Structure formats: C-alpha cells, structure tokens
Amino acid sequence: MLSWEGVSEFVAVAETASFTAAANRLEISTAQVSRQIGALEARLAVKLFYRTTRKVTITDAGQIYYNHCRQVLDGLAEAERAISDLHQTPKGRLNLTAPVTYGESRIAPLVNDFVVRYPELEVNLKLTNQMVDLVVESYDLAVRLGELEDSSMMAKRLASRTHYVCASPAYLKLRGTPHSLIELEQHNCLQGTVDFWRFQERGKTRHIRAHGSIRCNSGWSLVDAAEKGVGIIQLPDYYVEAELQAGRLVSVLDAFRAPDDGIWAIYPQNRHLSPKVRLLLDHLGQGLA
Numbered sequence: 001m002l003s004w005e006g007v008s009e010f011v012a013v014a015e016t017a018s019f020t021a022a023a024n025r026l027e028i029s030t031a032q033v034s035r036q037i038g039a040l041e042a043r044l045a046v047k048l049f050y051r052t053t054r055k056v057t058i059t060d061a062g063q064i065y066y067n068h069c070r071q072v073l074d075g076l077a078e079a080e081r082a083i084s085d086l087h088q089t090p091k092g093r094l095n096l097t098a099p100v101t102y103g104e105s106r107i108a109p110l111v112n113d114f115v116v117r118y119p120e121l122e123v124n125l126k127l128t129n130q131m132v133d134l135v136v137e138s139y140d141l142a143v144r145l146g147e148l149e150d151s152s153m154m155a156k157r158l159a160s161r162t163h164y165v166c167a168s169p170a171y172l173k174l175r176g177t178p179h180s181l182i183e184l185e186q187h188n189c190l191q192g193t194v195d196f197w198r199f200q201e202r203g204k205t206r207h208i209r210a211h212g213s214i215r216c217n218s219g220w221s222l223v224d225a226a227e228k229g230v231g232i233i234q235l236p237d238y239y240v241e242a243e244l245q246a247g248r249l250v251s252v253l254d255a256f257r258a259p260d261d262g263i264w265a266i267y268p269q270n271r272h273l274s275p276k277v278r279l280l281l282d283h284l285g286q287g288l289a
Contacts, residue, residue, distance in 0.1 A: 006040030007069050009033045010048060014066040017056050090276035091120035097134075098143035101219055102263075103127040105238050107143055110287040114280055121276060134268055140277050141267040143284075145236075153266040156281055159288035160260035162237045163198065166249040170229040177252055178232075181208055184253075188231030190222050191215040197234045199256040206256075210234070223249075263288060 012022035013033065023030040041048050048062035058066065098107040108125060115121055126132070126139075134142055134153065148155055167187075178184055181199055189197070189210035196207035212231050216222055219239045226233045227248050233240075243249040265281055267273070273281075 006036040006043075008073070009036040010040055010062075011066065011069050011073060013037060013049065013056065014058050014062065017058075019056060089120060090118045090274075090279055092276065093122045093124065094276050094280065095124045095126075095137075095139045096141050096143070096280070097126040097128060097132045097139055099129050099145055100127045102145060102236075102238060103143065106288060107284070110284055111280075113287070114283050117283075118276070118279075134266070140274075141265050141281070144264045144266055146261045148262070148264055148266065152269065154269050156265045156285070157262050158265050158281075158285045159263040161263055162260050163234055163258060164237060164240050164244065164251050165197070165232060165234045165253045165257075166226065166240055166244065166251045167232040168227055168229045168248065169250055171226070171231065172250060172252070174229070177250075179253075181206065181253070181256055184208055184210075184232070188212045190225055190231040190233050192219060192222060192233075192235070193217050198258045199253070200258045201256055205258065 008026060009022060009028075009032075012025050013019055016022050016025065019030050019033050019037075023033045026033070037048065044065070046061045046065075047059050048065060050057045050059060096111070103125070104127060108127070111123060111125055115123055132139060132142060134140075143158070145161065175187060178187060181201060184197075189212040191210050191212055191214065195209055197210050199206045199208060214222070214225055214230060216225075219235050222233045222235060223239055223243060225231065227243060232252070240249055244251055265284060267277065267281075
C-alpha cells in the first residue's frame with residue numbers, strides 16, 4: 001500500500017535545497033525532516049539527495065520522483081479547494097468576451113441574469129469579433145462560434161447554431177425559388193464577411209461562392225436588404241428566427257442545409273476552475289439549451 005509519509009518533506013527539501021528551510025516551511029524540526037527523508041530513501045531503496053555540510057543537491061532519481069510527487073500534491077490541493085468551493089458564494093471580478101451580435105442577443109441577457117443571482121460579482125463583458133488572447137488579457141472565458149482552431153484551450157460546447165438560406169416572399173415570387181445549388185448562380189446572393197456559402201450535398205460539405213449586389217459586414221443590414229426583396233442571404237438562426245416565424249423571410253434549399261455547428265465556451269487549461277467560472281459555464285449551457 002502506498003504511503004504519504006515523507007512526501008511533503010521531500011518536496012519541501014527539493015524546492016528549497018535545504019533541510020532547514022524545508023523545516024521552516026513545514027513548521028517542524030530539521031531533525032524530523034531528516035528522519036522522514038531517510039525513511040523515504042530506505043523505503044524506495046534509492047538516494048534522493050546528495051548532502052554535504054554546505055549544500056543539498058537532488059539526484060537524478062530524486063528529480064524524477066519530485067516531478068511525480070509535485071503533481072500528486074497539486075492534485076490533492078485542488079481536490080480540497082474544489083470541496084471548499086462548494087460552500088462559497090461567487091464573488092469578485094469575472095472577465096469574459098463574446099462576438100458582438102451573438103453576445104448582444106444571447107450571452108449578455110444570460111450574464112445579466114447571472115449577476116442578479118450572484119450580486120457580489122463584478123462582470124466585465126467585452127463584445128468583439130476579434131480573437132482575444134485570453135491568457136495575455138486575463139480573460140476567464142470566451143464564447144466562440146463555429147469550428148475551433150485553438151487547441152491550447154479547454155472547450156465546452158454550450159449549444160449549436162443553424163445556418164439558413166432565405167429570401168423574402170416578394171423576391172421569390174419575382175425571381176423564382178431555387179431548388180438546387182447550381183440555381184444560386186442565377187440569384188442575387190448578398191454577401192457578408194465570407195466569400196463562400198456552406199452546404200451539404202450527398203453527405204459531403206460543399207462551398208458555393210456567393211455573388212451579389214451587396215457586401216456588408218453587418219448581418220442585420222443583410223436581413224433588412226433581404227426583407228426588402230434585394231436578394232438571398234445565408235445567416236445563422238439568431239439573425240433570422242423572428243423573420244422566418246413572421247413570414248417576412250422564407251427558408252429555401254433546406255435539403256442542402258449544412259449540419260449545425262457549435263457555440264463554445266473556451267477557457268485556459270487550468271486544472272482548477274473557480275466557482276464563479278464553473279457556475280457561469282453551467283448557467284450559459286442551461287440558458288442556451
């Protein structure tokens with residue numbers, strides 16, 4: 001059976017390179033540190049330190065043992081913090097970022113509800129379409145849309161989004177309703193920030209280059225243009241849900257609709273999430289579902 005005896009003393013000596021300093025850190029006697037290290041070396045049948053009257057140096061075997069012991073002690077500390085966090089109310093500053101439109105329509109209202117529930121929080125919500133460096137700019141989490149590229153971050157899928165191709169009834173009456181992807185060449189496809197529209201045909205992803213009389217980096221502007229009969233748009237559900245339900249826009253090419261993509265929360269690779277971040281992740285996931 002594995003024993004914890006001597007591990008804390010060993011790690012303290014390895015990190016301070018001194019039996020006396022280790023004893024001071026642990027608030028025990030130097031003699032006790034020496035006894036525990038001696039017993040640990042005897043149990044492991046290996047020398048962990050080279051000792052002289054003036055210097056303590058860790059051995060190669062000691063360095064390997066230290067690397068593992070440090071992880072074990074860190075894990076134990078995290079386990080204790082996780083239990084204590086259960087009894088704490090979220091408080092302090094919480095920094096997060098989200099894309100502008102999705103943040104305004106979906107994330108900000110949920111964050112406001114979260115602050116109502118936990119009034120001791122101070123929230124900084126930055127809405128931007130720029131890729132923020134979470135570590136450099138000290139953000140607790142970010143909401144990202146679509147495919148993720150940054151593998152250095154942890155990610156939790158909060159929800160999904162559907163892209164619709166749609167146009168006004170007046171436009172479709174005038175120009176006709178497309179029933180195949182090749183027919184888009186005959187239509188005024190209003191463009192956003194990407195050149196290609198994404199579809200699925202016979203189980204494979206297809207990208208169709210859009211051509212039209214308007215290019216704009218505002219989805220709401222494109223929705224307005226489509227409602228006024230200017231052309232066809234492809235946008236995520238949170239732009240067009242109300243218009244589709246009210247009949248101001250009509251969804252077309254549904255048979256070729258691409259699979260839904262993800263709405264993600266990403267955060268730095270910390271082994272221990274604070275209560276406020278963990279609770280916010282759960283709150284966003286429940287709200288967006």
